[in-house]
Amino acid sequence: MATTLNIAADRAGSRGPIPRWPAVILLIHLALLVALKTSRGIEGELLWISHISLAIAAAGYLLRSTQLLAIAFVAIAALHTTWMLDFAVGMTTGSFPVGMAMYLPRADAWTWLATSHHAYLTPMLAVALWRRDVPVMRTFVLVVVLYTYLVIVSRLVIDPVFNVNRAHHVFLHWDHHFARNANALPTIRFIPGLIAVVATLFFAPSALALRLLTTGCGFFRRSEKSPIPVGR
Numbered sequence: 001m002a003t004t005l006n007i008a009a010d011r012a013g014s015r016g017p018i019p020r021w022p023a024v025i026l027l028i029h030l031a032l033l034v035a036l037k038t039s040r041g042i043e044g045e046l047l048w049i050s051h052i053s054l055a056i057a058a059a060g061y062l063l064r065s066t067q068l069l070a071i072a073f074v075a076i077a078a079l080h081t082t083w084m085l086d087f088a089v090g091m092t093t094g095s096f097p098v099g100m101a102m103y104l105p106r107a108d109a110w111t112w113l114a115t116s117h118h119a120y121l122t123p124m125l126a127v128a129l130w131r132r133d134v135p136v137m138r139t140f141v142l143v144v145v146l147y148t149y150l151v152i153v154s155r156l157v158i159d160p161v162f163n164v165n166r167a168h169h170v171f172l173h174w175d176h177h178f179a180r181n182a183n184a185l186p187t188i189r190f191i192p193g194l195i196a197v198v199a200t201l202f203f204a205p206s207a208l209a210l211r212l213l214t215t216g217c218g219f220f221r222r223s224e225k226s227p228i229p230v231g232r
Helices: 001-011 021-039 043-047 048-061 066-093 109-114 115-127 138-157 175-185 187-214 215-223
Strands: none
Touching: 021 043, 021 048, 021 115, 043 048, 043 138, 043 215, 048 066, 048 115, 048 138, 066 115, 066 138, 066 187, 115 187, 138 187, 175 187
């Protein structure tokens, strides 16, 4: 019976407690972001979902909460991956196809340091969530609710010039009919459309990636056999 329970625990993804030490790194990074944005009078940018997810991830490690870590992962995995691709292409060719990282060529060292979480946070969370039991669909819904809240607050409170969470317009540098038509929409249609597009293009793929992480990318469970009760 004990052998059966041990095998079942392994299949469930039991890996012991989540380490707390990554919270120290994330809290230091978060403190740097707060200091930088506040000193430059752009503290409204702290409401970017990327920055909020950094705080959620820090809390997740500190509280050893797989749910909080999963929320942070689904919120930023696809977004940060897109940011990294935009960064790589832009720094190589001088043209940023998505426009997410186009601020970096003119940025100072402090901004480069502050924005470095785009490179390390997703892999860090992926390692922590590997083969742990997480309610993927609930996490996806919670992330959509979080983004909806942040978009509404950004639209109501933050200056449109900062365009936090794309709450006021999509990328203005896109000379494309989709961007022009989207930006011309009234608020009552723009906000739901924005949330639906971001949820579909970014949060849904991140949720799928989370599902693969929780199952060991599917490889381990396919090779596992059902436990044989001891004594049969």
